Amino acid sequence: MLRTFALCCGLLALPTLASAEVELSFYGGAQSAPASDVVIRDDSVIPDSNFSQSWEGRSASAPIYYGIRVTRWQSPVFGFGLDLAHNKIYPKDDVLPTGFSVLEFTDGLNTLTVNAYRRWPNMLGDVTPYVGGGLGLAIPHVEVTHGASETFGYQLTGPAATWIAGARYPISDQWSVFGEYKGTFTSNVGELDTGGKIETDVFTNAVNLGVSFNF
Numbered sequence: 158m159l160r161t162f163a164l165c166c167g168l169l170a171l172p173t174l175a176s177a178e179v180e181l182s183f184y185g186g187a188q189s190a191p192a193s194d195v196v197i198r199d200d201s202v203i204p205d206s207n208f209s210q211s212w213e214g215r216s217a218s219a220p221i222y223y224g225i226r227v228t229r230w231q232s233p234v235f236g237f238g239l240d241l242a243h244n245k246i247y248p249k250d251d252v253l254p255t256g257f258s259v260l261e262f263t264d265g266l267n268t269l270t271v272n273a274y275r276r277w278p279n280m281l282g283d284v285t286p287y288v289g290g291g292l293g294l295a296i297p298h299v300e301v302t303h304g305a306s307e308t309f310g311y312q313l314t315g316p317a318a319t320w321i322a323g324a325r326y327p328i329s330d331q332w333s334v335f336g337e338y339k340g341t342f343t344s345n346v347g348e349l350d351t352g353g354k355i356e357t358d359v360f361t362n363a364v365n366l367g368v369s370f371n372f
Contacts, residue, residue: 178230180238182335184367188214188222190246190359195260199353202306203256210260211249214361220245220264224339224365228274236274240291240319243267244341244361257303264298266359268317268341281324287337289321295343299355306351314345323365331371339363 190212197206216222222245228238244266253260272291280286295317301308323337340362347355 180228180369180371182226182367182369184224184365186363186365188216188361188363190361193357193359196356199351201351203303208254212246213249215247233278240270240272259300259302261300262297267296269293270319285325291319293317295345299347308350312347314347316344318342333369335367337365339365
């Protein structure tokens with residue numbers, strides 16, 4: 158997935174418009190998720206079920222929560238780009254429904270989105286506010302264990318959306334720091350090793366701090 162993201166970043170950085178500004182950003186922070194409804198559809202090992210699961214992000218626990226973003230500013234105010242976010246969700250307080258020993262997306266409730274941005278240079282002196290949003294794909298690491306059934310691996314599970322609001326502050330001609338709120342939505346239909354499915358729609362909320370390099 159990171160190779161695909163790197164290739165897309167390279168395409169965005171091609172000098173098709175000499176005046177365009179390309180910004181490469183890295184961020185981390187505190188990410189959480191409210192409870193979501195989980196549906197298990199299985200006619201073999203795992204009983205069909207429908208329950209509400211509470212989640213938590215544990216952002217600083219390995220593998221940590223992080224994101225990588227490349228943005229091509231086509232003008233002083235409008236830009237577009239790619240955003241890869243390594244979101245995570247664990248069962249809150251490790252509480253799981255009866256029969257489940259693992260139910261989580263901890264090596265990533267990953268999202269890859271194509272985003273558009275609007276910024277306001279010089280609005281607050283050196284501080285530049287911005288907003289953004291986009292659509293893409295959910296590519297989580299699905300981890301479900303119920304008795305002898307164990308599902309463990311990356312899957313393409315459905316669509317994703319993201320929305321962002323933040324502000325950027327330059328620390329040199331090419332480097333800047335930023336802080337933002339970032340929300341995501343993923344609609345997930347994952348395949349279980351039994352041939353069944355797990356379905357859940359998940360929102361995440363994050364407060365991010367990051368650094369950007371402009372070229």
